[in-house]
Amino acid sequence: MHRRRFLQLSLAAGLAASLPGCGRGDPLRVGIHPWIGYEPLYLAEEFGWLPDTVQLVKGSAARDSMSGLLSGQLDAAALTLDEALRVCSTGVDLRLVAVTNVSVGADMLLVRPDITAIEQLKGRAVGVELNGVSGVMLLHLLERAGLTTGDISVVDIPVDQHLEAWNNGLIDASVCYQPVAARLEQAGAVSLFDSRELPDTIFDVLAVTHRAEGRQPGPIKDLVAGHFAGYRYLVRNLHDAVYRIATRQGMAPELIRQALATVMLPDLAANQRYLAKNGTIETTAIRLAGLLEREGLMDKHPEHERIASQQFLPRRAE
């Protein structure tokens, strides 16, 4: 459940240049880690819809994919938008070729019952994993309430330690996501804000390196086509897919159903819209990069004339 932890990987970025490049015959190596939005790709692999040109490299968290990209071990990865931007800022240029999911309630702010408005967070201890997507969530919700990180007491701890910190009274609020959120709610926390109120802000994407884009356009298309094949199965055969996801993630099918409800999986047409020139992804990326840079969470603003690309999307659904 460390899907969005970020490590400072500037060192790894330095290594990237010195690694031998991959040959034309090598498969596209795609970093992936367990997250409900990436399930279509896992399903595609399970049903054999990914050709040999694509190789899924399974990590336990986003940091595995990010370090893989920076070290040159990976050619592509499934990441959140802010994670992709951070990789870009550390020197490996990425192109976003598909949007796997949009958070519609997956990320949330849980607080002690006495806090009834975001403004009341002023001066309170908020647990957050700043270098993950939760950091982005916090910045957005503070911005919404007209606060800054200076107004609150930021407790920067990994999300899997939030429950312990809550029970020990170290934090009064937590920016987190499922399934930590469910456990905190059982411990008495209430939801004050979630990503449903930040529509089209928190994205998960498939990102490929510029190098792979130039050398392996075919496998990238195979990857995106595989994602959409899995996506179609997930939508059409939800009854079966839920059990398969539950089996893989080791969770109850019911929790998977709930988790699926907190993400929106955009179809092909929506992807076309998101990835269009000056579309949602590009405007959000520019805004997000500005925000991260302002808060000192990112070194430099990545310079991209176009970060998203529609050209790898399948022409037609099926």
Add this chain to the structure above:
Amino acid sequence: MSWLSVLAGNPGRAIALLVLLVLAPLPVAAEAGSVTLGVLGYRPDPLVMAKYQPLADYLSRETGRDITIRVLAQEEMDRAVASNRIDFFLTNPAHFLMIRSERSLTGVLATLQRDWNGITTGSIGGVIIARAGRSDIQALEDLRGKSIATPGLHYLGGYQAQALELQTAGLDIRRDNRIIYLGNHDRVVRAVLAGDTDIGFIRTGVLEELLQEDPGLETALKVINAQNLRGYPFRLSTRLYPEWPLVSLPHVDSRTIRQIASALFALEPDDPAAVAAGLASFAPPADYQSVEHLTRSLRLPPYDQVPQVTWLDVLHQYRLWVAVVTVLVLLLLATSIWLGRKKRQLSRESRRLQELVASWPQPMLMIRGRALSDCNRAAVELLECRSAADMLGQPLERFSPEVQPDGQDSARKLAGLLQRVQVGDVAQSEWLFGREDGSHVWVDMTLAPVYENDDDTPSVLCSWYNITRRKQAEERQRLALKVFENAREAIFITDAHGVVIDTNEAYFLITGWDRNTAIGRLPPLPVDEGSSILVAARKHGVWSGEFASRNRDGRRLILSLTLSSVVDEQGEKSHFVGVFSDITRLKETEKKLRTMAHYDALTNLPNRVLFAERLQQAMAQARRQDYRLAVLYIDLDKFKPVNDAFGHDAGDQLLVEVARRLRTVLREEDTLARLGGDEFAAMYQAKNTGRNGYCGFSGTGS
């Protein structure tokens, strides 16, 4: 209640229904207030009835209506639905799709949720079972060719789910396997246990229910392609699909539907009705598109019809491709026409060229390798072959004598020529061909390389020029020269003025003038006539005669010359040709012979013939000039004894002495002759002498 309204609305259908009712007088279900719920008999009827009766009781209690359960096989349910004899039905999703395709329904009211050991699921799948002892059946691939028991085609968990998995694994069971349709799941399990079939297809949950009744099945049966999904309570071999739908028929009024639906949704898992049926509850209707997709993938009814694709659909879908292909086809067509025209033009040109070569008066041939590959008419005619086919494929030396006139072997000489051509030279040679009739043809042969089709070794173009006549003329000229040189007669040629321009060897031998000194001088001519014989020769064409001449050393010669004038192309007399021979010796012999004919060899006196001749002449002259002649006949007496006594030599000496003495007494003009033996005659011409003549004579006789 509502089927009457159907009768009113659709008379044709009403008649059909009435007929059906007469034939099968079953009680009509939808009596006022009462509701009939049809349930698919997926297991033995009493079992299903026992399971669902508590549900009926619950619904009766909740709605205050009389709810009856009817357990129906698929065909029975189809008929019941067609005749509106049930109000609601609960069946498997595949069967539901079949019914929905045949008549309109109000839609799915709710989806069944099953409960097993406290775990609830709204999903159904298929199970593939085999006897545990069958070690030959382990994976999906092992099902190839095995016999299969199934409840029926329109069972989701009992056929279609398994069929899709096998199709994905590359097995088409409808084609490759023997399938037995048994109507319900219990019979399938029994058939597998009894060994009637290798494989059984059943839906999820059935096996667990049977295990409760007979735990021994656990070891008797095994599940193929087990899925082991977390949170799913049943054994499973396939993907999962939504559970059975509960459907209402259109004739049921909405109030009834509302009542039933609310009662169903209010059913708690711990209600006895639910527990008995093994049902957890009813959930809001699920999305059955996965089942539709499954049935479509398998091409099973109601999706067994392949959609008719019209040309317009294709055109619409592949507009760009059609346009591109059309343009390409048009381009191809245009190119073909253009190419065809070019080809015709080219073949016309080539035919014209071929005609030209074939009818070219000079013989031409192509040699490829060593054999003739092509030749024209003139070549065939020159060698007097029957046709070109006789020549093609043959080597050239086949038409030549074995050895050429220059002494070289024909084949070797030709090989040498071809080798020169092959390195790029043009070779030329005179060549002798032999025809079939034995005659020979001389040609001047030219061989030139021709580079065709980017070959490394060129073909050879061979052209002939017939030089047989020239050769013959040369031969004649050579012969003439030989005659000129080797003739025993001297031959000279002069210009129009008689000045020598050429002579032969004999000329030198006769005259002593060699060629160099003779040229530029006059030839030997008669002394008295001189060059006037040229005029005679010019006038008459020829002059011939004998004359005396001298050679270079001054020796006397008698020459016999024939001088002819030579006429040039304009008819002018341009040259003279003279042929002469030395006849000096001939003349001497002639003189000697004449002497022998008229004189006596012993005494050198004229013989009887000459004496008679002269006597004739003298007599003629004497008559003319009127003088006299005296003829004396002298015979020697007693000559024979001299001969006999002293021999013939002495006789001859006597005769010679007698002749000498007689001669001395006669004058020069008198003739003394020996007539033969010892007889002499003398003739005396008495010109102006009178009688004195005889005096001299008398003195001798002493």
